[in-house]
Amino acid sequence: MTTETVRRRDSERTKANIVAVATKEFANKGYAGARVDEIAAKTHTTKRMIYYYYGDKDGLYQAVLETSYGKIRRLEQRVSHIEDDPVTAIRQLAEITFDHHDRNPDFIRIVAGENILKGAHIKNSAAVQELGSPAVDILGRILEVGRDRGLFRTDVDALDVHLAISSYCFFRVANRYTFKTLFGRDLTAADQRPGQRKMLGDMIVAFLTDLGTELVDLTEAPDIDGADIPPTAT
Template sequence: MNQTKIKRDPEGTRRRILLAAAEEFANGGLFGARVDQIARRAETNERMLYYYFGSKEQLFTAVLEHAFGALNEAERALDLGGLAPVEAITRLAHFVWDYYRDHPDLLRLVNNENLHEARYMQKSTRIHEMISPIIATLGSILARGEAAGLFRNNVDPLRLYVTLSGMGYYIVSNRYTLNATLGRDFSTSAERGEIIQLNTEMLLAFLMRK
């Protein structure tokens, strides 16, 4: 690509590097991803990569920030205030599970960062500032359901969110090993539909007053 054009479009170049790096890091992790391959995918050179991001590690942190920023934006777009508590909690859960299905690269990045004991996330001021709006949304739904006599009392929204997250995370993150060990592909639409129905029934069985 013409270097003059690159210099005239710094934001475009930066974005191409970020997107190329996200794919490389998701596939190979921090140590498996190659800077030259990232630059090639981004149609630029390694010098520009270091110019915009400083180092491979800083680029990895920027990719994490971008991935969590996209999740944060999607969470903020949720509008569940006008729904009855049972429908609202169901839609929120389905949002989480669908987001993981549609963004498997996020889970691969998270898996890789867990191998590093969240070293790079802890260095990020941006991620620290991204207070997940879905926790507050979940807390509001739980409070409305409890006030209406529908939900059990004193359900901690953060613990429930972690549980919901795990219910959707596992079958996406482990879909290949599940298929290899159990002989069933949980990524098919039919299997996924059955799992979502099961998870939804388990969620409501826990929340609903007897």
């Protein structure tokens, strides 16, 4: 192994450690609250070194976003049985998302924080934006195979399913504290996990295989004050 190879590997390890620590800092304190000086201290590096690698705080934060989204996208590529059993494949994809979000609460905090900032940083990262395509592509392929075999409904697209899966997985982690206070149940408790994981898969499969219904057209939704909502029997 050459000296240059060793140096390059050391550099990659240092960068990986910086991003890992920065992820914790940004997740716990938000973009505004996180301090590069503190990240440098916790990684036994210097602010100058961090800026050498990432340019500035914004560059470091974008690296955190890219790494965080990249991880879930790589996990999604592990889905199998797409061509021979799309029902199993869609359940597997839902469970992969469930497991990732359950084990990576910092990802939830990072995404929630970026939404509070109205996507101010993610929209400046072409790398992160490109990470949306793999998620849609794999879902699209599963749906295509399922439709061709007459197993899945035809009035939903990949983004509809991605929304359904992500919403469920995100909610149970992001809202665990308020949900527990209001209803007395910790959604992330160990004894809750198996049932919730199965429920997600069951819901997605049931939704996709319910061939006798169609999505409601919400393009002409009733006024929010209820004026256009017809009275119901009591």
